[in-house]
Amino acid sequence: MPDSPFSPEESQTSNERAVIVRLLHELGLVSVWRSPRDVKLLCAQRFVRLFAYGSSTLILVSYLSALAISDDRIGLFMTLTLIGDVVISFLLTLFADAMGRRAVLSLGSVLMAGSGVVFGLGAGFWGLLAAAVLGVISPSGNEIGPFRAVEESTLAHLTPHEELSDIFAWYSLVGTAGTALGMMACGWAIKFLQVTKGCDFVTACRVMFFVYAAIGVVKLVLTLCLSRKVEAIKKDDRAAQQDEEPGETEPLLADRLPEDEEQQPQPKKDKPSLLAAFDHDLLSLVLKLFLLFGLDSFASGLASLSWMTYFFKRKFSLPESELGSIFFTTAIISAASMIVASSIAKRIGNVKTMVFTHLPSAICLALIPFPSVLPLALTLLILRACTQNMDVAPRSAFLASALPSDKRTAIMGAVNVVKTSAQSMGPLITGVLASKGLFGASFTVAGILKACYDIGMLVCFGGRGARR
Numbered sequence: 001m002p003d004s005p006f007s008p009e010e011s012q013t014s015n016e017r018a019v020i021v022r023l024l025h026e027l028g029l030v031s032v033w034r035s036p037r038d039v040k041l042l043c044a045q046r047f048v049r050l051f052a053y054g055s056s057t058l059i060l061v062s063y064l065s066a067l068a069i070s071d072d073r074i075g076l077f078m079t080l081t082l083i084g085d086v087v088i089s090f091l092l093t094l095f096a097d098a099m100g101r102r103a104v105l106s107l108g109s110v111l112m113a114g115s116g117v118v119f120g121l122g123a124g125f126w127g128l129l130a131a132a133v134l135g136v137i138s139p140s141g142n143e144i145g146p147f148r149a150v151e152e153s154t155l156a157h158l159t160p161h162e163e164l165s166d167i168f169a170w171y172s173l174v175g176t177a178g179t180a181l182g183m184m185a186c187g188w189a190i191k192f193l194q195v196t197k198g199c200d201f202v203t204a205c206r207v208m209f210f211v212y213a214a215i216g217v218v219k220l221v222l223t224l225c226l227s228r229k230v231e232a233i234k235k236d237d238r239a240a241q242q243d244e245e246p247g248e249t250e251p252l253l254a255d256r257l258p259e260d261e262e263q264q265p266q267p268k269k270d271k272p273s274l275l276a277a278f279d280h281d282l283l284s285l286v287l288k289l290f291l292l293f294g295l296d297s298f299a300s301g302l303a304s305l306s307w308m309t310y311f312f313k314r315k316f317s318l319p320e321s322e323l324g325s326i327f328f329t330t331a332i333i334s335a336a337s338m339i340v341a342s343s344i345a346k347r348i349g350n351v352k353t354m355v356f357t358h359l360p361s362a363i364c365l366a367l368i369p370f371p372s373v374l375p376l377a378l379t380l381l382i383l384r385a386c387t388q389n390m391d392v393a394p395r396s397a398f399l400a401s402a403l404p405s406d407k408r409t410a411i412m413g414a415v416n417v418v419k420t421s422a423q424s425m426g427p428l429i430t431g432v433l434a435s436k437g438l439f440g441a442s443f444t445v446a447g448i449l450k451a452c453y454d455i456g457m458l459v460c461f462g463g464r465g466a467r468r
Helices: 008-027 029-034 037-066 071-094 101-121 125-134 147-158 161-195 201-224 235-244 249-256 259-263 280-302 305-316 320-348 350-367 374-388 392-402 408-435 439-461
Strands: none
Touching (some): 008 029, 029 037, 037 071, 037 147, 037 161, 037 201, 037 305, 071 147, 101 147, 147 161, 147 408, 161 201, 161 392, 280 408, 305 320, 305 374, 305 408, 305 439, 320 350, 320 374, 320 392, 350 374, 350 392, 350 439
């Protein structure tokens, strides 16, 4: 038997490299490394944007409360903010491909910076509300504005289908990591300004909103660095590309047609109507997505991150620095779990990954209000974080593969509008419950509704294959 051409040390080194390469593939890092520069810039935008959202979310409710605004009016503030976001997001995402994706993202960045300036300068309830509605202030720590729909559609446009789940996983991960770092940085910055600089709480919060505005400017710079490849291919451009290519199929078919058929004029095709553009299967899919995602988003509105931080602050008398550290930890755990979700999705599919990871977090959410001691409440909060966001990347990949490319941006925008519309009523209900001493009940109801969403997703789409 011939001896191996490699020494034992070389063989061991080769095996170790193979294991490392396989691990990098499983984690999706190879896909991210090979992705275009525009994909990396979109991920960077999401990081800085969610960093700003995290910082504002930690202090938003406490800031409004320090301005002597009651809990029910705070809930109304958050609801009206989300409703304003619905209108702006719908208009911008509906015409994003026509206006230009870079133009829409740039406009959103300017609105984000403007709202931060208004909050930093300080105003009354209605002045702050106008800035939140017309600008971009996230009352929940999650996505708000037209950014996500446009970015996800662009990522799907730039990424091969087999690498979508990896790219969306890291896109979601960097966003969650941004939220985590933003909350911790804001919490400790508030403490620094109060202890070292002698600022009162309101002044410290206003400084943080100026930082929020500066981050909006950074996001604008990143948007301007995107190339023209992010723009949607227009029908005229697609037709021109096809005309430039050698027409191999048409001449062959034309040679086989009888002469009398060649001379017959082709009947004029009627232009498809708006409803005709959606076939029955696609319309059924979209309606189911509206219903289920709307239910999940309504539950998220009841238990938004702003209300969650305020709940822990009020029930256990925690300062902003400790709150920032707590929710930094839970967000980092959520971010790390997203990498695992991508690997699971490759084996059992996107929908089953969404359901089987999201359901345990819904149960933990329903139980959070019951403990009367902080350690047990934190245990439930951390257990929820372990699987809370594992459904995000598989859901994005499912949508990107299930929707036709020429309607993807508009439908994703419509889905986000429905989600935000449903979510908008949640904060108001939570505010009313909080003012009546039933703060925790909103979280329990939210957990039950999220569990119903998970079961509905499994029933409707559990056996569905990806549509390419």
